[in-house]
Amino acid sequence: MPTIPPSSLHEFAVAGPEAGPYGITAGPDGAMWLTLVNSGEIARLSLDGRIDVHSLDAPGCGPTVITPGPDGALWFTRFRDHRIGRIATDGSALLFETPTPDSGPYGIAAGPDGAIWFTEPNVDRIGRISPAGETVDFPLPVERAFPSAITEGPDGAMWFTLHQANALGRISLDGAVTVHPLPTADAGPVGITRGGDGAVWFVEIAAGQVGRIDPDGRIREFPLPDRAARPHAITAASDGGCWFSEWGAGRIGHIAPDGEITRYALPRPASEPHGIAVGPDGAVWTALEAGGVVRLVP
16 A cells, blocks of 8 residues: 655645635536635636636635536535535526525535435435426435535435444435445545446545445445545546545545555645546546645556
8 A cells, every 4th residue: 555656746726725725526618627615716727727716706605515517517515605506617607595594515416317416414414406496405314414425326326425424325316315324433424426336435534444335235444554644535536446535644545446545645745635536638636725736647
């Protein structure tokens, strides 16, 4: 499980640490889009390093996780003012109220039904915005679960982490919820993604592990060499494995389908890598809360 220097790594200065780059995703226009959680802005970073920043209507809205939608726009959660945002590639934005007040939406992903699905940690619900713009949410069967990240699964359902309930959740498109407890106590799962190998992968920020749940429901956990690394976000890699951010250690990690882990040190150990995504160029892009975005070609 080596920690190795990257063969090609470049950091883009997109904002100061006071802006707080947080979530990142590849947009339909060939650029990377990211949230600036502290300054209330959405930024577009072209592959050649050009940065365009779009201010939102409320500087304190807390844009957090961002995802491409099925409509050619980018969708994001506004954790601090309890709304869902949509921004077109030309910078024009729309707002959607969450169904339940003070819900604190966090994770967001497009579903196989053409809808946008999101988590509501403050009220233990999963929300859905239909293609027509209608919103609804579904209560979870556990309290104080704090649903966090969400992703489309390989089975046509949505999967999400239950950070405080120490479990994974599955919600079918009609709203039926199944809970899968994790083997490790107090693991604190956060990031989750659909892997390229038919499994759903996730990271456990409190336990310092990466996990996967197979289609048959079997859960496996892989301890990191540094259990204090606080893995935060995870995304599928083109080789069937996954990339993940080590927020507490200033590294980017890769895990193969068999559990082999490789880590890449960032130039600034205190850079606080959060969101992570594979770009249209095949490189790995990571938002650094301390300010900046890193592009890694291993």
